[in-house]
């Protein structure tokens with residue numbers, strides 16, 4: 276076991292030693308790191324932007340509820356101000372000359388206003404809290420939907436871009452939660468600012484010197500709050516990499532798929548130790564940050580306390596020297612008290628806004644990036660049935676790849692043909708199939724459907740015409756029935772339709788043996804869920820493609836996991852299905868390719884041979900070599 280599994284000493288500030296490369300800021304965090312290494316003033320300038328973004332998010336989630344929260348909070352602030360002003364009237368009444376019953380009587384109207392204002396404030400604050408309670412989950416919902424919408428709206432090649440994937444994972448990890456929190460705390464900031472404005476307004480009316488005194492008393496608390504925010508902001512930034520790694524490992528340890536390997540390779544203790552080490556790092560760091568924040572807060576509060584005391588002394592001096600009425604003095608003391616508690620709450624919510632701002636930046640960064648990468652969607656729709664698809668000089672490279680995966684390929688597919696793509700591993704067959712399926716846009720060359728460039732067609736309308744059996748078909752955690760019917764989810768499918776497709780894909784028999792037949796849930800993650808073998812999943816995928824009933828069927832090794840009999844059956848059906856349709860077949864089983872109308876042999880992304888089986892065998896090239904090799908292997912077996 277590596278020595279990294281040793282628990283860290285309690286007092287070590289592990290993150291400051293930086294011996295572990297993992298704790299250095301990864302390259303993808305550098306821009307956020309710049310944001311964290313900002314001065315006090317720059318931090319202060321960030322606040323309005325964060326609040327504006329929170330406001331936009333809330334407004335998009337529900338304009339009505341957001342407006343309700345704001346109006347109610349402003350009204351509550353106004354009621355609070357009215358309450359404060361009526362305190363002056365109460366003191367005024369009570370402190371005037373004359374017999375006590377007379378004084379009480381003259382204080383009653385103001386007292387009534389005070390009671391009504393306090394009650395109104397209570398009601399308005401509760402209504403605002405209720406509206407905020409409704410808004411918060413709506414923001415979460417909107418943020419999650421926006422993220423998924425943008426994720427699924429980018430073109431497939433973007434998924435191969437590591438920077439985008441990284442941004443996506445960070446946004447998913449904490450970004451959505453941060454979006455919700457930043458709105459919550461943004462509203463709290465607003466609420467406290469309104470409350471404070473009410474207090475400040477009243478103090479300014481009572482005596483102009485009181486307002487600067489309140490601000491002075493607030494400064495140390497504000498300083499402590501921003502300092503604590505900066506400390507935790509920086510520390511979180513440094514911990515993000517550790518958290519992500521710990522989170523990923525913890526998820527792997529709890530997932531079904533790696534559970535077998537975790538045991539078979541006896542890596543349980545090793546992985547637990549690694550998770551423990553990462554947790555320890557963040558625990559030690561968090562304790563360190565909390566200790567320092569508490570210390571700053573203590574200094575801030577103590578100084579604020581002293582300055583508040585000073586404010587009261589000035590107040591007494593104003594009264595003593597007759598510069599202020601006793602009634603106004605009483606109200607001012609009350610207002611200062613409320614103002615200080617408002618300030619404390621404001622500091623807390625500003626702190627939280629900064630904290631969540633870090634993750635919220637991930638969310639927004641990802642949204643911007645994905646909007647730039649969104650798939651273009653021109654209006655032109657594909658004709659219902661095509662006669663010819665032509666690829667002319669098509670070249671496609673993956674992001675950051677040194678050489679193209681498909682290089683200068685020209686070929687023609689006609690309606691009703693079975694086309695086979697063959698070649699060794701990595702020769703570009705799957706990539707070419709994805710280009711044909713309209714999933715990748717070639718950087719050079721054109722793909723035309725009956726003479727129309729696919730770039731001018733709406734991508735979804737193009738894909739409506741295509742059914743694909745992927746090399747690794749998706750195992751949808753739905754019922755067997757829905758796993759097939761999802762091939763045409765927009766069309767109501769009777770069980771009989773689904774059965775027909777299942778028969779065509781050779782899935783019917785095993786589905787009937789499942790505990791609840793077509794209604795069996797195909798996921799072990801749920802109670803009563805069943806799992807299938809690799810070959811059975813593949814048969815379901817073939818059935819799904821049959822069910823899609825599209826004029827172009829692309830099969831990327833549809834039989835790789837099938838036994839010999841199932842493979843034979845599937846190909847027989849593919850052939851009968853090809854009538855009136857075009858089938859593109861990718862397979863390493865050369866015997867299945869034999870009867871294709873046209874065979875294209877790929878090598879390093881380029882088509883090196885083409886023809887039917889006889890023609891290619893006669894040429895004696897790569898195809899003949901591959902075919903003879905496989906045939907002789909079977910014969911000698």
Ligand SMILES: Nc1ncnc2c1ncn2[C@@H]1O[C@H](COP(=O)(O)OP(=O)(O)OP(=O)(O)O)[C@@H](O)[C@H]1O
Nearest residue numbers: 435673676680698699700701702703704705706707
């Ligand atoms: N998502 C990807 N990102 C980057 N490179 C990729 C990606 N997928 C494939 N490649 C590269 O593109 C080349 C062609 O791969 P492709 O999967 O098209 O080959 P193939 O002929 O289908 O292989 P196989 O027979 O193994 O399925 C390979 O060099 C591969 O490494």
